[in-house]
Each structure stands twice: as structure tokens, then as C-alpha cells.
Amino acid sequence: MRRVRRPAPAMLLAVALLAAAALPLPAAPQLPVPAKIVLGNGLTVYHLRNAAVPLVSFQMFIGGAGSAAEPAAAEGVADLTAALLTKGTSKMDANAVAEALDFMGASFGVGAAEEYAQVYGDSLALHFPRLLEIAAAALTDPAFSGEEFEKERALRIDGLKAAKDDPGSAVRLYFQKAYFGAHPMGRLASGTEATLAKMTVQTVKDFYRARYRPDRAIAAVVGDIDAAALKPLLERTLGRLARPAGPAPAAAIPALPRPSGRKLVLIDKPDATQAYFVLGGPGYAMGDGITAAASAMNTLFGGRFTSWLNTELRIKRGLTYGARSSASNWAAGGITTISSYTKNDKIGEMLDIVFDLLKKAAGGFGAEETESARNYILGQFPPTLETNGRKAAAYVRLAFYRRGFDEYDKYLAEIARLDPAALKAAAARLLPRNDYVLVVVGKAAEIRPLLAKYGDWQEKKIGDAGF
């Protein structure tokens, strides 16, 4: 492969608002307006029929059921709860559920993001009713058996240990902890060995009871199924999610922390032949007016192959296979991160270049570059909504963040109008200069001397418990 691996599709969708997309702006909306179906229990489901291929995709967000809603002592319970929903109901054990899904060649899963739990499913149109029945049983009638809890917990603890063998992934977990600390956004979806060890199946049951509520959920179905067939199917499946007795628990997440000065963390991995870094500072919230300008600025700084970062670190110097910057956005705020990796003895040279580029970006971007960023975003947008699954995820995401379904049209229209001044303002606000968190994973004996000039480093060993 020539490029750095892109984020997994789910991640791409998470950043679709700011990431992607046609030179002339198309007249048709990017996202067709879906039909809105409200079920007896209050659950809203958006529907779009697409008969081009005999497949159907399903997506659902359950607000407040994500990792940021976890009690600190139960870090990891949101994703563990999500996983256990697929491990058996009162009528089918975990093996029967897996057998039924695999038999259809269907995919079905539940996972926890920070602000919501996400449910997804894909199948042949023929199998879709069966898939939705299984999904509804999982969501409304989970077994939460002690045996499955123990299995899943053990699997996660082992997975956390094994994750440390992959420095590229591990550095992101260390960064999340270093940046957010005790803030709810610092909860690792995986949990930690310590919090998982203390959890009981009751912790999971309590989280499920408090957090899986139809009044906080939004769903979408896109594919080869018409409304006449879908409505009764939805009523007898997702319509069974019980209306909650009381009001939803407070969902507000406190303002995100802002680093003051430099926080430097070095993780010693003695066998590493490459050093991996993540540097981050404050970003912007979902729906912020800066979204389009930020997206274009990031495209030029570190968001595409010819970006400044990739040009200096990879194309000109061959220091790395890839370097990038990206934005993560939530309702409560966001972060900007910059990341790459290089041979241990080159990490100082690499970081110096990164800091130089951050300084240079404060001076802004040229007119031709700005035009290139506009064209790139406009041209790359259409494929991001091409499949049923992408459309379904876009519907629930926009509805969840209370954006209209014309959001992408407005976003692209704004992109088309961007000038260099808008990008310069975005760089000044969003690229870290003096206040940031920097985490490096590498062979400390070799890289410690190269890092000393940046300040005082907190040091940990990769084998130490936790992140």
C-alpha cells in the first residue's frame, strides 16, 4: 500500500461532517431526504428505499449510552454492555445468536462511542426481517449471563495486554489518557485491566437499565425494503424497546480540558525500532461555524497525501510511511491531533519539522492551495455517502447532533466559498502552538536524549499496568 491506512469505515463516518468532498456544486441534495417513521414507543426511524442491490443496512444511536456516561470506577462498562447485548437473549444463547447471524452472512454489532452506543446491521434484503428480530431481541431482552460476562471480560483484559504489542494503536490510548485524564472523554472504550477486574455483571445490568432508552435513540434503515413492509416490521421489533419510567439521566458532558503549557509523556517500549508520536490540542465542537474552514485547513496541513506534514516528513525526507493531522469532534468540544512515526534515531528531527510547520501555518495558506483544498473536498465527497450503510449512518448522526439533512449541502456550499483568510483563522485557532499534550512510544534508551530539549518528560514502561 502506498498510503497510510485510512480510519476504519465507522471512524470515517464519525468525521464525515468535517472530512470529506465537486467542482461545480450539484443541484441535487447530497443526502436524499428520508421518510420519518415514529413508532408507538416514541422511537424515530428514518427510511430510504434503494433497490439497486438486494441489501439493507440498519443503524441506531442511543444517546447517553457511550463511554463518557460511565462512572469513573466502571470505565469500559459501556462497550462491555454493548458487546454483551449480542451474547444471548432470554430465548437464544450466545451460540444460537452467532449461528443465526453467521448463517445469513449478516453483520450485526453494538459498540460504544463516547456520546452514544451505536447499533449496526447489514444483510441481504431477504434476511433483513430476521436480522431486525435478532437485533430487537438483543436490545430489549438481553440475557447478560454471568458466564458470558466472564468470558467477555477475560477477552478484554487479554486484548488490552496484547494491544501493547502494537505501538501505533497503543500510542493513541496513552494519548487519550494523557490529554483527558479524569475527564469523561478520557474513559477508554476498552476499559482498563483494573476497572474490568472490579466489574460485576450487575454493573452491566445497571448501565443497561439506566442508559438504553428509546427516547434517547434514533434509527435509520436504508436499502431494498419498502415502507409498507418496513413499518409493521419495525413496530414488532424496535417498537418493543420499553418506554422509560422516568426522565433520561443528565447527558451533559463537562467542557473538555484545555492543556496549559506542554505536557510530555514518554512510554518506553524497549524492542521498538520505530518511535510513534501523537501531539494534540483543543479543537472544535460538532456543528461549530468553523467546520468548513477547519476541514479545508486540515486538508492542507495534514489531511491528504500532498499535505504539508506528509510532504515534509514523507515525500521530501522519507522519514515515515505517513504523517497526518485530524480533528475529533463531539457535542461538548473537540481536539486536533497530529501523528506520525519514524526510526528511533530520527524522532528529534521529525518533531522539529512538525513544530516548524505549526509555526509556518500560523502565517496562513496561499490562494492556489486554498483552491486545491476546496476542489479536493468537493471532489472527494460523493463516495462518502455512496452505500446504504453510509447513508443510514449519516441520517442518525445528523439527527443525533440536531443538524438538518441538508447539512452536507450547506457544508459544501460553504467550502466552495472559502478564502485564504478563513483558513488562516482556522489555523490560528486550531493548531497547537504552546499548549499541547505530546506522547511518544519508543525505545527510551535511544530516544530519551533526542527528546530532552523539548522539556520534562513523564516516563512510563509499556509493561506497566494501564495506559
Add this chain to the structure above:
Amino acid sequence: MRKRAGLVAAALPLLALSLGAALTKEDIKVHSLANGLKVLLVEDHNIPSVALYTFFRVGSRNERPGLTGVSHFIEHMMFNGTPAAGPGEFDRRMEFRGGSNNAYTGDDFTAYTDWFPPAALEAMIAMEADRIQGLAFVPEVFESERGVIASERRLGVDNDNDALLSETVRATAIMAHPYHWDVIGWMSDILSWRRDEVMAYYRTYYAPNNAVLVVAGDIDPAATMALIEKYYGPVKSSPPPPPVTTVEPPQIGPKAVLMRKEAQAPSFIAVWHGPSVKDPDYLPLAVLAKPLLEGESSRLYRRLVRDEELAISVFGGIQETIDPQLFTIYVKPRPGADLDRIEKVLEEELAKVRTAGITPPEFDKALNIIRTRFYQGLQTVAGRANQLGAAEILYGDYARLFTIMDDYAAVKIDRVREAAAKYLVEANRTVGRLVPEGGAK
């Protein structure tokens, strides 16, 4: 069980009909230029986007010691300048026009994948035609890109224990055929490729008669073909590349690999020599891989991950390659897991399929999984371009895409057992273990 089998029986005709609705053989416009370039065009106006995929019949299969990894290196150098366009110009011009690209190299072929708005079509065809007529190989750029590849190898192999073990197991199982080495190549070769050798390799394999061009999406086929004639027509063909003649000798006893390295968790891989993609045994083994390895209901997931809690994950299967490759089972053991026990469980499960094969519901499940994946792959303009090109290279005929699902459905269930008994046997096996240094075995 009967009810489930019923589901499948009903699924088949629907699929056949709808495959027709999504994409039919008649939707593909096929042309061959006088210089040997094969062109496949698929018109689809669903989104204002074009996928232009170029496939060259060159991969690690065509390499030799000292030049391992060079196919992949040329994939990188294809973006680093021609006499007409300086280093980096391809990407700069493409991104300026709203396009992006990637590329990948495998054992058998190298693919260049471009996605762009329709207005960029002529510029893209011109740039693609330019870079098959000679690359600049500017010495400084050559050295810088060597560093990029070294970083890619460190990232993908040297700092990834599973990949490091996989490379060693492959090189142990396959001793003569060039599939012996991984696509990335050995580090010492990466650090010593010579410019003249790399240029000679490029000239041998980058020619219109060794390529397939697929353009799918928001295009007018006639106008597109006129552009292709204009830019590719004048390109000269080359002498046919030398055939790969090495045949892997039969393995006549089990092999084992043991690596010791600092790690939190061990790694475990088992491989068996398998058939080529055109061999009649290929489809039965591809079917077997599903109930054996795919999904949480699969036999090996059930035993290794769920029941005995020996592993974090298990996956694998047979690869689609021109020459015989390996049937692979990757197990990610839990930290401290008993690797002997993992090997024993594997052998027990394989003994069952060698003697009893798979059950009819498992066979139906395999077909459902294969069909769903196939369909998902055809959902996008880019997916269609990729599948058509790969089929043309691997099978010598893109139209294979329109019959392969029928061929899967026609596999006799007994053939699955026979294929397991023929290939997944001890004498044909190589097992690899990576054991954390000083830690659990």
C-alpha cells in the same frame, strides 16, 4: 435447521435476478487497443464520481533474490515523477482537480486506484498514460522513497509480531517459488536496490500489453474510449515478460518455526500448501474456510476463543493467487496461553473435517456469507472497478465475475471433505510460534 435451509433456497433465485439488476455482463464495454491494452468500461451515474483502476500483471511473484519488494517500490515510484511531470506532480495535479488515489501491490498484480470528479477524466487518463511510458527515477527521490518503504516495513512487519511470524512461516513453508517472500521484501534488499535494476524491472512489466484499464462511474463510454485511444494509442507494446517457471516442490513432512521475542502476547500461525485460484480444489477450500474460521459461530472461533478461552481471535482462509499459495490459520493467543493446546485443538478440528466434512447447514452458511460479501463488494463504483480488474488478471477473464456465484453453488459438499483430506494434512503443514522472551510459552 430445516427452516434455515429454506431461507437459502429462497435466496438463490432472488440473488441471481438482482445481480442482473445491479450489474450485467452487457453493462461492461470491452475494448483492446492495437498495443495490447485491455479496457473495461462501466457507465453508472449514481454519484458524480469516476473510478479509474489500472492493473499491471506484476507482483512479488515476478521478483528474484536481491530485488525482493521491488514491485511494491515501483508502485511508490509511479508517483514520483516522469520526464513530463516532476516528482509529486501527479498527486498535486490530481488533488487540485478534486481527485485522490491509492495503490496496492500483491503477489500477482499491482493496482493503481484513482477516484475523481468527471471533469478530471481527461487529465487523469493523460497522466496515467504518461507514467507507463517512463519514470524519472530521480536519484534523490529514489533514496527518499527507499526510506519510506523501510518505514513501511518497520511499521507493518518489524514492529508487528504477528506479521513478523507470518513472514517467517511463509518463507519456511514455501521454499522455491517466489511467494517465498512477502510483498514488502527483505530489509537488506530494500536498503540495496540499485537504480539500474529497478529501471530495467519497470521497463519489463510496465507496458500496455501487460495491463488492464477499468473505468467505472459517471462517464460516457464512447467519449472515454476516444480519450483512451488518444493518450494510450501511441504507447508502444513491450516484449512479453518472462514466465514464472518455478514450481514449488511438494512438502513431505511437517515444518515448525519458533521465534523468541519481547512481547506481551504470543503469536501462532499454521499454514498448508493450497491450490491456485483456477484449480478445481480452490472453491471447495474457500467454502470450507467459512464454517471453519469465519464468524463467532465458526468451529475454530467457538473452540479456541469461546469454549477454551485460548485465543483472542482466529481468522484465515485460502488466498486468490495465480500460482498455488497457502491455506492459512492465524490464531492470536491470549497472553500466557498454552500453544501446544492450541495446536492440538486445531488438529482435532481439522481431523473432523478431513473425515466428516462440513454439514449441509454449514455449506448453506458458507454460500450466504460468500454471496453477501460478493454483493457488498459490488455496491460501489470503486468496488466494481476493483472486482472486474482483479478477475481479468487472476482468471484471465473479467466475465468470470458473472458465473462465479453459480460455480460456488455447484460445489458438491463431498468435495469440501475431499479437499480438506488432500491439503490440510500434517505432512503439508508448517506451524509457527512466537513466544514472549522470558515469559509464558
